[in-house]
Amino acid sequence: MVKSLRIFFTAAALLLTLTVSAAAQVSLQCSGEQKPWMVAELLFGRSHVSDAAWDRFLATEVTPRFPDGLTVYDARGQWRNPQTKTISRERSKVVMIAMPPADDSQARLSAIIEAYKTRFRQQSVGLIVRPSCVSF
Template identity: 40%
Template sequence: MKIHRSLLAAVFAFQLAACATTSAPVTSSTLQGDAAHPAQTQGWVDTKLFFGLGPADHPEQGISEAQWRAFLDKEVTPRFPDGLTVIDVYGQWQGKQESTPERLHSKMLVIYYPDTSDNRGKIDAIRAAWKQRTGDQSVLRVTQPADVSF
């Protein structure tokens, strides 16, 4: 019994020591980045733009998917060729002269980029191009700092 207790005590001490010296494996991104996409970034922002495509209840009266993709190809992708995300959303908008909100089929465009005056100008140009093309009063923009890693 004495040997058995000694053996258990030794095994327990060994396990306790192993717990104290073992740490969780370090994990890192498998994508190391490049000059355009560094592994870690600073000074980047996340911008979301909201585009109304037309009445939610009558999509045939609004901008078609083909027209939307043509807009992306002409106005957005050349300005931000490194990548973007488009999400189908539903929204409501009430113009200054309207008494009730419009229910809209919409797109949310999400772009992460270095926060520079040049890039902010590109965002403004995209918004202006949409308003000119559609006659819309507004393209909602939400920009916030982003902690980005590739």
């Protein structure tokens, strides 16, 4: 079990590296005032995480790493336990962050994910990274 989790997390870290690196190389044709940036969505399960604990995590781990802005919204997530094959549903938070493609965003995203998993004893945090045209 421990070995399979270690392999899973190693593979997830490699996938994060490849995803952010490859996505940063995508060329977009943005119009007008829009710029080609990256958009990351972090998917946090909150089965036993209180609102106060979430607010503290956001203030101490996420906002300092992305102080220029982000969006947080409530969601309902579900996942299948790989051992029991049962479907679990839980309250979730999605954090959406728009960022320039050529910065240290990969390291900052990884640090947020690891902090959440450690602090709240979570198996994983979902991450979606995609190129996008943005304007503010």
